[in-house]
Amino acid sequence: MMKTPPKRPAMAAARSGDCDELAAKLFKNKDGRRRLRIVLLLAGTVVACAFFRAHDPTGFLLTGAPSSTDKDLSAALSRRTCPAYAPGDQPSIAFLHIPKTAGTLLMETLKSVMPKEGPGRWCRRGNGPLDDLPHVFSTCSAGAPDEDHQRLFATSRRNFLAQCSGFAAHQDWAFFEAVGVDPEQTISLVALRHPVDRVISDYFYSLKQNASWLNPYKPANSSDFSGLRRFVEDNRDKLNNINTQMLGGSKHCAWPGTPPNTPPHKVLTVAKHNLEKTCVILLTEYLEESLMRLSRVAGWREDTLLVAAKKLEEQSKAEAGQRVNATPKPQVPLEIRQLIAQYNHLDMQLYEHAVRLFLHQR
Numbered sequence: 001m002m003k004t005p006p007k008r009p010a011m012a013a014a015r016s017g018d019c020d021e022l023a024a025k026l027f028k029n030k031d032g033r034r035r036l037r038i039v040l041l042l043a044g045t046v047v048a049c050a051f052f053r054a055h056d057p058t059g060f061l062l063t064g065a066p067s068s069t070d071k072d073l074s075a076a077l078s079r080r081t082c083p084a085y086a087p088g089d090q091p092s093i094a095f096l097h098i099p100k101t102a103g104t105l106l107m108e109t110l111k112s113v114m115p116k117e118g119p120g121r122w123c124r125r126g127n128g129p130l131d132d133l134p135h136v137f138s139t140c141s142a143g144a145p146d147e148d149h150q151r152l153f154a155t156s157r158r159n160f161l162a163q164c165s166g167f168a169a170h171q172d173w174a175f176f177e178a179v180g181v182d183p184e185q186t187i188s189l190v191a192l193r194h195p196v197d198r199v200i201s202d203y204f205y206s207l208k209q210n211a212s213w214l215n216p217y218k219p220a221n222s223s224d225f226s227g228l229r230r231f232v233e234d235n236r237d238k239l240n241n242i243n244t245q246m247l248g249g250s251k252h253c254a255w256p257g258t259p260p261n262t263p264p265h266k267v268l269t270v271a272k273h274n275l276e277k278t279c280v281i282l283l284t285e286y287l288e289e290s291l292m293r294l295s296r297v298a299g300w301r302e303d304t305l306l307v308a309a310k311k312l313e314e315q316s317k318a319e320a321g322q323r324v325n326a327t328p329k330p331q332v333p334l335e336i337r338q339l340i341a342q343y344n345h346l347d348m349q350l351y352e353h354a355v356r357l358f359l360h361q362r
């Protein structure tokens, strides 16, 4: 469907890791009248290569697997599945909520623009007779579901679309399939954030929650990041590559009819594939445009969610002096950021794919 414009070889080369080769070719080719163009191209290459090197601390983009070709990209883009709503249709939304991706703000925003009553509303959480779904924050990973998770599964299956039209769950892709979410009928939504920032946010948020298992990871003072380092090193699978594990379907228990958890060697491929199918990818770093796209897919005015999100933020600032669920955090040294990127190399690759999809989706 969409080809990379031929006039941007510098970016393409940077992406595929052939920076040095391209530069050499350009130098060899300097015959008089094409000289200016070559110099410009070369400058572009240097800038693009520097950019990709700076933003790829793991070195994966430049030294790892070859980048996808344009054909792969258009195939990936064509897998996107969205409902086709007619004007006046009530949209429904299923949100795969990866922790620390601005998901709470997003949910509150969606809730505020959907009807307050009736089956078009956002699903109510709680254990009362008027609530639709129980509060369950933990991911159901491996084994048989416990009582809470069974209740979450049963109520999601029964009440979504019958009683209410929007819900989020801290569960993996397989959960949404098991619950029966149909991407042709319901907007599938996932929010992603730069993996390093997500882990850092998770760490400081967990510290704020004062969970006892975090005691060995507490910093001695505001310039001590050894706790964060150990937090990442000691909890290899529990805290790292969470985006990939959730989108790749490797964090679920035995829901009826679901395949077993995706094995580690396949999880990135599956996660990329599921991301391609997702109707709306929200990138925390491009929140405004993401909200505009989501509004449009839902059949609302383009600024609906932006206006609602701003209003909520102002309200919560006035009430609490800070953003909903936001965690203040000190500046983390580059060395630690690079360590986190290494431990989250699957998420780094998935995020790169998400950015590419985001830039090419309409």
Ligand SMILES: *[C@@H]1O[C@H](CO)[C@@H](O)[C@H](O)[C@H]1NC(C)=O
Pocket: 210, 212
């Ligand atoms: C956090 O936990 C520590 C020890 O586990 C305790 O001394 C402290 O009072 C707790 N702080 C809060 C805010 O709960």
Ligand SMILES: *[C@@H]1O[C@H](CO)[C@@H](O)[C@H](O)[C@H]1NC(C)=O
Pocket: 220, 221, 222, 223, 224
């Ligand atoms: C902060 O804690 C670390 C680790 O205990 C220590 O090495 C450092 O000197 C402390 N820095 C300050 C400013 O207190």
